[in-house]
Amino acid sequence: MSKLPLVEGLLRYTNENNIPFAMPGHKGGQGFLSTDIGKEIYSNILKIDITEVDGVDNLHNPDGIIKEAEELLSRFYKSRKSYFLVNGSTSGNLAMIFSAFSEGDKVIVERNCHRSIFNGILMRKLKPIYIRNKISNKFNAPMSVDMEHFLSLIEDNKDAKGIIITYPNYYGVCPDLKFIINEAQKYNMKVLVDSAHGAHFGVHDALPESPVKLGADMVVMSCHKTLSSLTQTAYLHVGENVDIEKVDFYVSAFLSTSPSYMLMASMDYGRYWIEEYGRKGYEELIKIANIFRNKINKLKFLHVLDSDDIYNIDLSRYVINLNKGLSGHKLLEYLRSRKIQAEMSDASNVVLIFSPFNKEQDFETLYKVLSECNVELLKEEQRIIYKLHIPKAELMPWQIVDMKKRSVFINEAEGKVCGKAVVPYPPGIPLVNPGEIIDKTALDMIRYYVENKVTILGIDNEHITVVE
Ligand SMILES: Cc1ncc(COP(=O)(O)O)c(C=O)c1O
Known part of the structure; x- marks a missing residue:
């Protein structure tokens, strides 16, 4: 038995040198190695793992360099106030739910939300009213919210205090958030957005708009998913209609009292990179992703989703939809056997998450590996997703x-x-x-x-x- 099973397992994995089409967004450190200051962070990463000594500020009461960095974050995303989170979007979702709502409040929430939202609703003792999600039978995948259902719910639940929406989902699919916000404002409801997968939104016209700019009251983003930032890092952005004192309290309550400076530094850097280089970086990434999407779509056994398939979709990821009778899980395994790390699979799809730190060569390899795929190996009896149904709640x-x-x-x-x-x-x-x-x-x-x-x-x- 190994004396260091976890360490050895991780080293074995890194030695495989897989192409990173999964989180985190820095892609094996490439995001740091792309700039001089990033290289300095990279080479000093363990040295900056310090405690709150003089001059390095305190995340729980920032008035120095952390405050400055959070102000730059807020300025870039155009929020009223922004926070660094060292416990992921999970902590952001909890903090946002606790500060926006009080015990017993009714909230309208997308049924297909992350479990941290369900947990927040449970712990804050809220009354959830669920919006159905649409399901695409064509792609055998969950889509965004069912707008007709949303409108009927809002009409029947005008006493709800707010709405919780995921923007985008794992497949990069976004609802019409502007419309949802306009509807919510008619009834004085707050709009909370889990944008764990959308920290890069709005930096380029080809990407969906930033949820902060669209006017959401509170927005959580996992910068580690798409930006050059370490795993577990996230941002919380707050708008006008929110009690800042409560947010300060709950953010602090849900975060470690020993926040890692490595994580915080990477959040500062993630914001810096996207602000300085993000537009150009995504311009190039989307161009390459589009070129290879067209090439890959000439293969007969699959189809990479596009904005022709789904109107508001993040083009900086691929959802590879397989022909009927082929398994997404088996394709993910095949890709891994050929040293390509995908983010996730379901019965019919594989999701790949890119960032500007993926190289054109990575896409060339993906195309080659897909062209060489023995489709027979992907065969599996098809499991079609059933319709959606939301049962009646007897208890909260x-x-x-x-x-x-x-x-x-x-x-x-x-x-x-x-x-x-x-x-x-x-x-x-x-x-x-x-x-x-x-x-x-x-x-x-x-x-x-x-x-x-x-x-x-x-x-x-x-x-x-x-x-x-
Ligand atoms: C939609 C969504 N929200 C929240 C989270 C939680 O994010 P984190 O892992 O940063 O805590 C995830 C994680 O995958 C997610 O997909």
């Missing part, structure tokens, strides 16, 4: 936490209250959330997924957790 998610639960066979679960979220992958959208009644439609869908051997969290050996 937070009420479930301390209740006694038990596991029952799915055929005996009808009418019982769900004790643990049931989430099939794909599409990764909860079928039943804690507190919701497990109804016949939900059960039919669960059986469908079980029979089709789709990975489904919350179902164990055809058993489901219910409240006693």
Whole structure:
């Protein structure tokens, strides 16, 4: 047995030298090595791992260099105030939900949101009203919010205090955020945006607009996903309609009291790079990505999604959609066997995330590897995503936490209250959330997924957790 299993595992991985079409955005340090100041950070990275000594300021009460860096961040993104977060967008989503809402508030929230949003809703004891997401049967993938459903919900829930939206989702698909914000403003609702995948938005015309510029009240961005910043880093941006004192308190409450200067320095650098070089960098990246999308799309077994397929989509990532009967998971494995690291796969798609630090050669290799793919190896019985359904809530998610639960066979679960979220992958959208009644439609869908051997969290050996 190894004495250093984690270290050796990581070193083994880095020695594979895979092409990084996954997070983080600095792509194996290339983002730092692209500038003189970045090279200095790179070569001093362990030396800047210090504690709060004189002259280096304090993230929990910034009045020196951290304050200056956060002001530059705010100026660049055009927010009222911006924060560095050392615990990822996860901490940002929690801080944003806690500072924007009070216990018992009703919120309208996209059903396909990240689990940190579900957790925030639960811990803040909110009443969620879910907006259905659209699902593309053509691409067998979750799309953005169903606007008709959103409009009917807002009409029926004018007392809601706010709306929580993901912009973009993992597939780079964005809703019409401007429209959502305009609707919300009519009823004095706050708009909170999880833009974990959108820190680069707005730097180039070919990218979707920045959610801060579109007028969202609060926006969270994982700079580590797309910018030259270390994993676990994120930004929170706050607009006019928000109580800054509360945000200060909750940001501080959800962050470590020993924030890493390596992480903070990388956040300052991530902002610096995108501000100084981002427009040109994305100009070149999108040009190359478009050229290779056209080439790759000549291959007969797949289709890389484009703005002709989906109107508001991030062109700095590829969603490779496979022909019916071929598996996205198997394509991801094949790419890895050929030293290409993709970000994620589902039954029919593979997502690749690029940044300006990917080289043209990386795209050449991708094209070559895809052209050489033995399509026979990707064959798998097709699993089509079922329709979306949101069951009625009997209890709020937070009420479930301390209740006694038990596991029952799915055929005996009808009418019982769900004790643990049931989430099939794909599409990764909860079928039943804690507190919701497990109804016949939900059960039919669960059986469908079980029979089709789709990975489904919350179902164990055809058993489901219910409240006693
Ligand atoms: C939409 C979305 N929101 C939030 C998060 C959490 O981000 P982080 O990993 O920076 O905490 C993720 C992570 O993948 C995400 O996809």
